[in-house]
Amino acid sequence: MRKKSELQVFREYLQKNGLRYTKERENIIKEIFATHDHFDVDTLYLTIRRKGIHISKASIYRLLPLLIDAGLIQDVFFEDGHMHYEHIYGHEHHCHLRCIECRKIEEFTAPRLNDIDRELEERFGFKILDHKLEVKGLCPECREKIRKMT
């Protein structure tokens, strides 16, 4: 059976909440899902604008909470003074490995985290809803670059 498109999912979300489907929202969502990359509001805004599509930043800022609530995107980390997001609908849950030098990001899955979640539920009595593992380091290239410098 074919997976629902993100736009379909979003339409259903809107309907269920008495909200409306607009050209602006469609354009923003299409752009978010057009690339695999993470994004931030400013680059998303500029990318859309450069295509000649008129959009205001306010509309993006107003849309993001809806997309998060609908389970289509999530925020990944706060850096350089602003939040960074990624679309998650249709993706396997994954974690991020980031190079602190060149900022390259590798994604990986860590099944072990589920074991940790279960242990935490047992130990603290929490109901675990989400986990986020963020690993930082030096990628092979930057590692080499730094090795040569010293």
Place this chain on the structure above:
Amino acid sequence: MRKKSELQVFREYLQKNGLRYTKERENIIKEIFATHDHFDVDTLYLTIRRKGIHISKASIYRLLPLLIDAGLIQDVFFEDGHMHYEHIYGHEHHCHLRCIECRKIEEFTAPRLNDIDRELEERFGFKILDHKLEVKGLCPECREKIRKMT
């Protein structure tokens, strides 16, 4: 052998970098290490002020990067529009389990993460420098509260 105090560590850090030890910096650091709790700039500022000590927020903002660089504190998460920190000097590396309802925080250690780090080094060729696991969920009390409501 006795562990160096955080102030000693900081003095050495300053010396090594041609920076100066001031009453203001001392007061801020003492307050940071006075409690086990996490902190944010605003509450730290108010706490110090309430003790009758005159400090400006600018001095706190200027000090934090030094403390991070010296390995005395780290930022833990961005929430409610601002960063939250904790002192790490003299503490075992730990992760955070947070209740999304009441915001309570439990700390835990996860030795398994070191295995993940090793796997990542092998798989991606990165030099791993740090990892941060943040788990969110409902604490026993909030879980119960919500169960009763529905």
Place this chain on the structure above:
DNA sequence: GTATCTGCAAACCCTTTGCAATAAG
């Protein structure tokens, strides 16, 4: 003495919001 540090206030930047016009359902 010289360079760093301080407080203050202004500047900055990301994000949110009030408003009047527009558009979805």
Place this chain on the structure above:
DNA sequence: CTTATTGCAAAGGGTTTGCAGATAC
């Protein structure tokens, strides 16, 4: 028709910065 959504511009709130005076070394 009614209510949600839009763009704009202004406001908000955390953080940074320029500056002149104070202070560590």
